[in-house]
Amino acid sequence: MPNIPLRQIRAVIAVCEEGSFTRAAERENATQSGISQHVAAVERTLGVKLFERTIGAVKPTPAGYRYYKRCVEAVGTLAHAAEEARSLAGQVTGELRIGLMPTFTRAVLAPVLDDFVPRCPEVRLHIVEGYSGLLTEMVLDEELDFAVVPAFEGTIGLKSRLLVRDREMLISGPKRGLPPLAPVRLSECKPLKIVVPGPDNIRRRNLDTYFQSHGVEVETMLEMDAMIATLEFVARSDWVTVLPSVISVNDIGRGELIVNPIAEPELHAEFVVIQPTRRTLSTQARLFLQRFEEEVAHIHDVWDEAIKGPAKKKLRAAI
Amino acid sequence: MPNIPLRQIRAVIAVCEEGSFTRAAERENATQSGISQHVAAVERTLGVKLFERTIGAVKPTPAGYRYYKRCVEAVGTLAHAAEEARSLAGQVTGELRIGLMPTFTRAVLAPVLDDFVPRCPEVRLHIVEGYSGLLTEMVLDEELDFAVVPAFEGTIGLKSRLLVRDREMLISGPKRGLPPLAPVRLSECKPLKIVVPGPDNIRRRNLDTYFQSHGVEVETMLEMDAMIATLEFVARSDWVTVLPSVISVNDIGRGELIVNPIAEPELHAEFVVIQPTRRTLSTQARLFLQRFEEEVAHIHDVWDEAIKGPAKKKLRAAI
DNA sequence: CGACGCCATTAGATTTTCTAATGTCGTGCG
DNA sequence: CGCACGACATTAGAAAATCTAATGGCGTCG
Numbered sequence: 115m116p117n118i119p120l121r122q123i124r125a126v127i128a129v130c131e132e133g134s135f136t137r138a139a140e141r142e143n144a145t146q147s148g149i150s151q152h153v154a155a156v157e158r159t160l161g162v163k164l165f166e167r168t169i170g171a172v173k174p175t176p177a178g179y180r181y182y183k184r185c186v187e188a189v190g191t192l193a194h195a196a197e198e199a200r201s202l203a204g205q206v207t208g209e210l211r212i213g214l215m216p217t218f219t220r221a222v223l224a225p226v227l228d229d230f231v232p233r234c235p236e237v238r239l240h241i242v243e244g245y246s247g248l249l250t251e252m253v254l255d256e257e258l259d260f261a262v263v264p265a266f267e268g269t270i271g272l273k274s275r276l277l278v279r280d281r282e283m284l285i286s287g288p289k290r291g292l293p294p295l296a297p298v299r300l301s302e303c304k305p306l307k308i309v310v311p312g313p314d315n316i317r318r319r320n321l322d323t324y325f326q327s328h329g330v331e332v333e334t335m336l337e338m339d340a341m342i343a344t345l346e347f348v349a350r351s352d353w354v355t356v357l358p359s360v361i362s363v364n365d366i367g368r369g370e371l372i373v374n375p376i377a378e379p380e381l382h383a384e385f386v387v388i389q390p391t392r393r394t395l396s397t398q399a400r401l402f403l404q405r406f407e408e409e410v411a412h413i414h415d416v417w418d419e420a421i422k423g424p425a426k427k428k429l430r431a432a433i
Numbered sequence: 434m435p436n437i438p439l440r441q442i443r444a445v446i447a448v449c450e451e452g453s454f455t456r457a458a459e460r461e462n463a464t465q466s467g468i469s470q471h472v473a474a475v476e477r478t479l480g481v482k483l484f485e486r487t488i489g490a491v492k493p494t495p496a497g498y499r500y501y502k503r504c505v506e507a508v509g510t511l512a513h514a515a516e517e518a519r520s521l522a523g524q525v526t527g528e529l530r531i532g533l534m535p536t537f538t539r540a541v542l543a544p545v546l547d548d549f550v551p552r553c554p555e556v557r558l559h560i561v562e563g564y565s566g567l568l569t570e571m572v573l574d575e576e577l578d579f580a581v582v583p584a585f586e587g588t589i590g591l592k593s594r595l596l597v598r599d600r601e602m603l604i605s606g607p608k609r610g611l612p613p614l615a616p617v618r619l620s621e622c623k624p625l626k627i628v629v630p631g632p633d634n635i636r637r638r639n640l641d642t643y644f645q646s647h648g649v650e651v652e653t654m655l656e657m658d659a660m661i662a663t664l665e666f667v668a669r670s671d672w673v674t675v676l677p678s679v680i681s682v683n684d685i686g687r688g689e690l691i692v693n694p695i696a697e698p699e700l701h702a703e704f705v706v707i708q709p710t711r712r713t714l715s716t717q718a719r720l721f722l723q724r725f726e727e728e729v730a731h732i733h734d735v736w737d738e739a740i741k742g743p744a745k746k747k748l749r750a751a752i
Numbered sequence: 753c754g755a756c757g758c759c760a761t762t763a764g765a766t767t768t769t770c771t772a773a774t775g776t777c778g779t780g781c782g
Numbered sequence: 783c784g785c786a787c788g789a790c791a792t793t794a795g796a797a798a799a800t801c802t803a804a805t806g807g808c809g810t811c812g
């Protein structure tokens with residue numbers, strides 16, 4: 115039984131329908147010589163001449179035309195197979211129990227759900243907002259299918275993979291007086307009155323390390339594992355906090371909260387998706403995570419544009 | 434529309450039917466890791482999980498099973514397409530005018546026809562036996578669709594490609610006294626009384642060159658472009674001749690003619706198939722040539738076995 | 753007769769595919 | 783309970799396949 119790659123079969127179909135190797139090449143985003151070789155390879159494998167190379171056109175032989183018809187049928191079946199599989203997969207009902215930190219529930223989750231829920235209406239979602247310690251525990255206990263938490267060394271019984279790498283921002287209220295979006299060098303700031311996560315939070319350890327290594331002076335530190343309270347407090351005081359960019363994308367250009375990228379050096383937070391070792395991710399989980407990653411990427415694009423904006427305006431003003 | 438190679442699709446089908454990546458690998462002449470990667474690639478492209486990796490077996494998901502069913506259908510259609518195309522092509526009637534030298538008509542042609550004629554009953558064959566000069570002329574005049582002749586530099590109006598590379602053998606009768614099949618070094622033979630082709634034959638020039646370059650002494654040379662007469666003459670005298678192995682395969686182990694491979698160095702003859710530039714080969718021509726090449730390869734295998742035989746016997750005797 | 757369009761072929765660069773090696777995990781047996 | 787074994791997943795690099803660029807050959811048209 116001949117084993118002819120689909121790529122070659124598609125070439126034969128294209129030549130048949132276009133009546134020309136050159137036009138078939140254009141349609142298949144290939145070169146004329148590539149198409150020529152594909153068709154020749156099929157003819158060689160079958161031991162059958164599929165096309166008569168006539169003046170001004172390429173015409174299928176009777177055998178070639180029959181072959182073309184069957185191939186179109188087969189390719190159609192494969193396309194249908196793919197659609198069906200996707201459709202069936204999409205219809206999979208079931209639970210999806212997700213653990214997300216406030217980092218994500220504030221600005222990432224809503225757009226993801228806007229898209230995911232209509233696409234997978236039969237999936238029953240359970241979303242737990244919590245901090246990484248709690249979420250990790252729940253995953254270990256298999257109360258969650260997965261959670262997204264700050265990257266850490268791993269735990270027996272958990273499987274993890276990097277999902278998000280995000281830039282940390284300095285968040286402050288108007289009272290602090292910082293110009294929005296301007297990159298800020300923490301080591302040059304007057305001593306910080308800063309709200310930070312509790313000691314069990316891995317991001318906290320990273321912040322401590324950063325402050326220590328780069329001579330960031332802290333006047334007072336307040337531990338809060340309460341996101342809403344943190345933001346409220348910072349908005350109405352001269353305190354600051356440090357949060358990932360995905361959380362504060364909706365604060366760009368709003369005044370209530372001032373957001374400044376931390377620079378020289380930049381500070382990044384990494385987040386992983388964790389799941390029980392003994393489980394593989396369900397289809398719905400993978401679709402959700404795919405959409406989640408897309409949304410994070412979109413937010414990063416928005417941030418890139420926002421940070422470029424003032425630089426562009428500055429440049430225009432200079433001219 | 435996803436573009437999934439047939440190779441990956443076959444992997445999915447095999448895993449479905451075998452219930453195991455390892456067994457699928459054996460069946461597909463691949464490695465388990467190769468199969469794993471193919472299946473993963475399909476799942477990634479579709480965004481759908483096709484298999485549940487359970488204990489002791491791999492089970493298709495509902496979507497995976499449906500996909501499998503459709504793929505089997507499509508692959509069946511493609512196989513049928515190939516069969517149909519061949520069948521249609523096989524029914525092409527028409528002339529096939531072939532020029533062959535006695536080198537090939539004596540031992541290659543008959544088995545080829547034994548196979549070709551029943552497969553292509555509607556093809557009307559015309560076979561011209563002749564020497565290369567004549568055959569070349571006829572091809573140029575388009576009296577032949579193609580001919581097989583010794584390789585040469587080419588001629589305007591002719592297209593050629595290498596078809597056969599064959600080892601030259603020393604042919605002699607019992608009177609010469611050579612042990613059959615033993616490799617022979619011509620430069621160590623007493624001066625040869627040799628029958629050679631006429632000066633227009635390219636093989637003749639090659640022989641002259643070989644004799645000259647390797648110190649082969651010739652006592653007497655007789656020019657004969659008459660194969661039957663040459664063989665008859667050599668069989669009943671102490672004269673020798675040099676012929677390609679394909680012509681003398683039927684003389685192995687027969688005594689009437691003694692065949693010895695020429696060695697140290699070996700001498701080879703190359704033959705090309707020539708056709709008019711302005712023509713492409715018909716389907717029946719290509720099928721014939723394919724079968725022809727297969728038969729030549731078979732003959733080479735027979736020779737390889739025959740030449741190994743005495744060496745094996747010799748080795749056994751030495752022990 | 754030369755230019756142009758189109759297919760065929762060759763050579764080499766790029767991409768894909770494959771295997772070898774190894775890691776991870778679950779099960780069964782001692 | 784621990785170890786060995788079987789099976790899938792992943793990585794790295796070798797090998798094979800595929801693709802394009804360049805060019806040749808051929809027929810047609812102006």
